[in-house]
C-alpha cells in the first residue's frame with residue numbers, strides 16, 4: 001500500500017499553481033477529455049495523477065516504472081480547458097515532470113531532445129538536405145539561432161545540470 005508523503009504533498013500545494021489541486025473534486029471530466037487517456041484506454045489518467053499528487057502518494061507517481069504516469073501527458077491543455085474547478089493540471093504535471101528530471105527518471109527521448117536544444121538551439125538541427133529542399137521550394141533561408149542567447153537562457157534554467165551526463 002502506498003504511503004502518504006506530506007512533505008511532497010506540501011511541496012506541490014505550497015505554490016500558487018499547485019494550490020489549485022485542492023479544488024479537485026474528482027469529477028473525471030479531465031480524463032474524459034484527455035486524448036492520451038482515450039488512446040491508452042485509461043492507462044494514462046490525469047484524474048488519477050491529480051488525486052495521487054493531492055494525497056502525496058509519491059511512490060505511485062515517481063520511479064522509472066511509473067514514468068508513463070507523468071510523461072504520457074503531451075501538454076495539449078485540453079484538461080485545463082474543461083476542468084470545472086480551474087485546476088491547473090498541465091502546470092501541475094510540469095512540476096511533477098521537473099521533479100522526475102531531477103530524480104534522473106525522465107525518459108531518454110525527452111532528455112535527448114533537451115540536449116539537442118542545448119547544443120544546437122533547436123530541436124531539429126538544420127541540415128544541408130533541408131536547406132537545399134527549402135531553396136528548391138523557393139522558401140527563405142532559416143536564420144540560425146543566437147546561440148549566446150540560447151545558452152544564457154538555458155543556463156539560467158540550470159538545464160545542463162539537470163540532464164543526465166552521457
Ligand code: SF4
Nearest residue numbers: 024026027028030083
Ligand atoms: S476535471 Fe478538474 S475537478 Fe474534475 S477530476 Fe479533473 S482536475 Fe479534478
Ligand code: SF4
Nearest residue numbers: 034073074076077079
Ligand atoms: S494536457 Fe496532458 S493530461 Fe491534459 S488533456 Fe492533454 S495530454 Fe491529457
